[in-house]
Amino acid sequence: MSFRPFYFLKESLVSFKKNWVISMAGVTTVALSLLLVGSFMLFAFAMNSLIKSTEQKVEVVLFLDQGVPGESVEALQAELMSWEEIKNVLYVSKDQALERLKKDFKGSEIVDNITGNPLPASLEITLKDPQKANNVVDRLKDRPEIDDIMHDREIVEKLFAVTRVARWFIAIFVGLLAFASLLLIANAIRLAIYARRKEVTIMRLVGASSWFIRWPFLLEGILQGFIGALIAITLLYIAKVTLIDKIKNSILMFLPIGLSQQEFYQLVFGLIVAGVVIGAAGSVVALRRFLRV
Amino acid sequence: MSFRPFYFLKESLVSFKKNWVISMAGVTTVALSLLLVGSFMLFAFAMNSLIKSTEQKVEVVLFLDQGVPGESVEALQAELMSWEEIKNVLYVSKDQALERLKKDFKGSEIVDNITGNPLPASLEITLKDPQKANNVVDRLKDRPEIDDIMHDREIVEKLFAVTRVARWFIAIFVGLLAFASLLLIANAIRLAIYARRKEVTIMRLVGASSWFIRWPFLLEGILQGFIGALIAITLLYIAKVTLIDKIKNSILMFLPIGLSQQEFYQLVFGLIVAGVVIGAAGSVVALRRFLRV
Amino acid sequence: MGVINAMIKVKNVTMNYKGAHRSALKDISVDIDRGEFVFLVGPSGCGKSTFIRLLLRELIPTKGDIFIAGHDLINMRRWRVPQLRRNIGCVFQDFKLLPNKTVYENVAFALEVIGSPTKAIRAQVPEVLKLVGLEDKLQDYPDELSGGEQQRVSIARAFANRPSIILADEPTGNLDPTTSSGIMALLNKINRTGTTVLVATHDREMVDSMRKRVIALEEGTLIRDQQRGVYGYEE
Amino acid sequence: MGVINAMIKVKNVTMNYKGAHRSALKDISVDIDRGEFVFLVGPSGCGKSTFIRLLLRELIPTKGDIFIAGHDLINMRRWRVPQLRRNIGCVFQDFKLLPNKTVYENVAFALEVIGSPTKAIRAQVPEVLKLVGLEDKLQDYPDELSGGEQQRVSIARAFANRPSIILADEPTGNLDPTTSSGIMALLNKINRTGTTVLVATHDREMVDSMRKRVIALEEGTLIRDQQRGVYGYEE
Ligand SMILES: Nc1ncnc2c1ncn2[C@@H]1O[C@H](COP(=O)(O)OP(=O)(O)OP(=O)(O)O)[C@@H](O)[C@H]1O
Ligand SMILES: Nc1ncnc2c1ncn2[C@@H]1O[C@H](COP(=O)(O)OP(=O)(O)OP(=O)(O)O)[C@@H](O)[C@H]1O
Numbered sequence A, B: 001m002s003f004r005p006f007y008f009l010k011e012s013l014v015s016f017k018k019n020w021v022i023s024m025a026g027v028t029t030v031a032l033s034l035l036l037v038g039s040f041m042l043f044a045f046a047m048n049s050l051i052k053s054t055e056q057k058v059e060v061v062l063f064l065d066q067g068v069p070g071e072s073v074e075a076l077q078a079e080l081m082s083w084e085e086i087k088n089v090l091y092v093s094k095d096q097a098l099e100r101l102k103k104d105f106k107g108s109e110i111v112d113n114i115t116g117n118p119l120p121a122s123l124e125i126t127l128k129d130p131q132k133a134n135n136v137v138d139r140l141k142d143r144p145e146i147d148d149i150m151h152d153r154e155i156v157e158k159l160f161a162v163t164r165v166a167r168w169f170i171a172i173f174v175g176l177l178a179f180a181s182l183l184l185i186a187n188a189i190r191l192a193i194y195a196r197r198k199e200v201t202i203m204r205l206v207g208a209s210s211w212f213i214r215w216p217f218l219l220e221g222i223l224q225g226f227i228g229a230l231i232a233i234t235l236l237y238i239a240k241v242t243l244i245d246k247i248k249n250s251i252l253m254f255l256p257i258g259l260s261q262q263e264f265y266q267l268v269f270g271l272i273v274a275g276v277v278i279g280a281a282g283s284v285v286a287l288r289r290f291l292r293v
Numbered sequence C, D: 001m002g003v004i005n006a007m008i009k010v011k012n013v014t015m016n017y018k019g020a021h022r023s024a025l026k027d028i029s030v031d032i033d034r035g036e037f038v039f040l041v042g043p044s045g046c047g048k049s050t051f052i053r054l055l056l057r058e059l060i061p062t063k064g065d066i067f068i069a070g071h072d073l074i075n076m077r078r079w080r081v082p083q084l085r086r087n088i089g090c091v092f093q094d095f096k097l098l099p100n101k102t103v104y105e106n107v108a109f110a111l112e113v114i115g116s117p118t119k120a121i122r123a124q125v126p127e128v129l130k131l132v133g134l135e136d137k138l139q140d141y142p143d144e145l146s147g148g149e150q151q152r153v154s155i156a157r158a159f160a161n162r163p164s165i166i167l168a169d170e171p172t173g174n175l176d177p178t179t180s181s182g183i184m185a186l187l188n189k190i191n192r193t194g195t196t197v198l199v200a201t202h203d204r205e206m207v208d209s210m211r212k213r214v215i216a217l218e219e220g221t222l223i224r225d226q227q228r229g230v231y232g233y234e235e
């Protein structure tokens, strides 16, 4: 007796409808679990870009020796730009430095007391990976052109400690959520099949093979998972549009919060796959006990 | 026929054991849901204290007029200390200010070029509620003793925008988690009772009153909720001891992260109450349909 | 009311199941007095179980009135129904045993429900189960019993609390002739103590030998109500 | 093997249910030839259903061997069991109908399982259901049927796919005498086309009138195996 897709599909659809209470329980469990995972993922994406933008603020400033000629500076700047770790190098001339100081200390008497321009020119380096700052500093510290390097190792390390912990927290919680969702869905499916265990036994006794029984349950599990995932995604989408995008466009304009369209589609795809796979696998595993007859 | 606590208790315990598959599904659902809520609450507590400590860094600095006598300064300091919004006021003398500057600009030529001491004395104000900073500034800005007030309104507002959003995110997600947990648990209990609907009908037909049937189910729901909550709490406690407390004692010494013992007990108590109440209510609601016979 | 003279009074009752294309019972009127013993007979699907389910108020008739010991079943409040059922012992055609309770516990349940003291339950349950020949199956679960044994548990439960009415739906369908006779003799004995007994059955031998009142249904219509009757005229 | 001569060969079979204090069957040996019609009788709880469940391989005996059409049931691989069952039509004492399928679908299921084409199913199912008198209940669900109607669905399902063996456990327990005779006549007819039929029953009238081979059990022991036998000697 061969695999008959249409018969199994029909069976599963009919059964989905007839066991409405059970089907709905499965669907809502999948939907809620995936909604939790999904919304926390959105949250995690947002947090992550926030963390990243904070880390990006870490800069290395090179104060240049007073006597270094313009060409050397340009050469140094070009060389630095070619380094892998480095994203950008900004030249700040002596005049620009003085202007900044004046602006920073505007209204205070300190500015009035400065004679001439005691400030050095500098190169402000932005890093691709801020964690590599110490590296860059070590490689540069003996260069003759450079008078001094400003880079507060201690503060940077503190900052990274904090962001590392935040990342860990988020990763652990995403893992926990994923794991819990899996168990919750598996649980609901197990209960659903438990409620129908008598049917399974009867089918076996009437001569149905294991796969003949399994297929409709499997397809039903997939259906539950799929519908649940769709519901979760719809709710997430609504949340994204009404909440996150609004926040992004108003108060948080200046923050690179949130996720790209592509990331959102990846999330959606991931959720659907998760729903379908867990639904199918859950059904098959839960059935096993009752197919022993 | 009166309420017979011992009979009902015995019935519920026996039934809990006999319907092992169902009971375990209920218990794990409660445990997982509450674990999610609980661990996110821990996370939220930690985030909250982190946010608070960041906000606490907001200061208002009053630069004093050069000519103000020592007594006036002390009087001003005393007055400010008595304000409700203000937590602490620190006096920084001219000499202290210069020392700080020298330290900040150590190694640069700027320090060498400073003649005399151009810096003013100042009062550094820490606020009880940093959100009130603008208030304080407005009340102080016309005082004759004060030359200038340093308080970056824009940056503070940005900071608060960020922390507000973070708080909102956390609150929304806690709400979502609580809501989802409730539904997930209710769902599992509904399936559990659905699997036993025939029993309920039989009991009715043999002459059992609604409450006679309800009590054991109710107690079973409570038992499931209670055991589930206990499991969640145990796991949370382990997580707290092995993860959070360790983090707190090592890298994050300097951060006022995490929660007090008392907050943890409140959380534990809340989770148990939630488990028991949802378990009980879920059972009663799910039973209703089948008691109609 | 003149109604209360009869233990069971069924008046012009019609029952249409939801979605069914014909009535399961059509305009049935029957009075059964206190202490009577009545057989309810008829071909498969004629409405015997429906009749019994109406008396238990498992169903509410589409039309007509039903009174049991003077209580109006149609307008009875839901919370009063358990009270009614505790005075009726019912042997169900499909047994309706609680799968998670042992034989002992199933029978005991009928006594717990009326609030019997534990002592009384401990004494009565084994006694009743002995009457149906199950004294050595007390601790078995329903799915560990044979069909006939399950049926006997259902019978034992039905008269465990000495109800004033016993409704038995096909109580010997899964029993051998010897055990069947024993059960019928038991029902007869219980009837002689004043209990009203209504037995739906297909057991022609039994009906013909006992010569009790026979009510015959066919396709939902009452076609015969005969004192000291037999199972059927023809065949 | 000399074994394959008999359609059903049961050799020194003992069955102890887990946790039971006595054997449900004790050292039973029976051979049933292809095309035989056999009644299995005995008091309630004597082991009739157990015997049938062993032949369906719902149970595996504690001791002994069972062969069906030459296949060794004891050492049969699990994936081969469905194949076995598709050649056996079984009427279960508790009907075992699928609650979520209509009468039509329940019977059709037995045909789906053997991979019958849809066309054949559409033609055969109503025909088989007509044989048991349920032609107007095709779209009803099991819980909308009377006990006897459910039993007849179970019977229809058992011979829908024309199996070579029919095992019927108390197939007329919920049927009136007329319908019972009809079902027995049907089984007899099917038997005459070469199908092996084993009927566990309490219906003395039927057994006595048909004069087929009778196997009698008592407390798990085979006490009589008689060609053209009757239900019982005494009573
Ligand atoms: N699953 C089980 N576990 C333990 N004991 C069982 C189980 N099933 C049946 N029994 C016992 O085995 C014995 C035989 O049971 P079986 O069902 O074969 O009887 P039967 O002849 O079919 O009786 P009936 O005519 O009442 O249906 C009975 O005493 C019964 O209590
Ligand atoms: N829940 C239901 N919904 C629809 N129709 C039903 C329902 N229950 C029973 N019926 C129909 O009502 C009619 C009478 O059923 P009932 O169970 O009363 O018969 P019965 O006399 O007990 O038969 P049996 O002797 O076979 O048990 C039958 O035709 C049956 O199909």
Ligand SMILES: [Mg+2]
Binding pocket: C048, C049, C050, C093, C169, D146, D147, D148
């Ligand atoms: Mg009936």
Ligand SMILES: [Mg+2]
Binding pocket: C146, C147, C148, D048, D049, D050, D093, D169
């Ligand atoms: Mg049996």
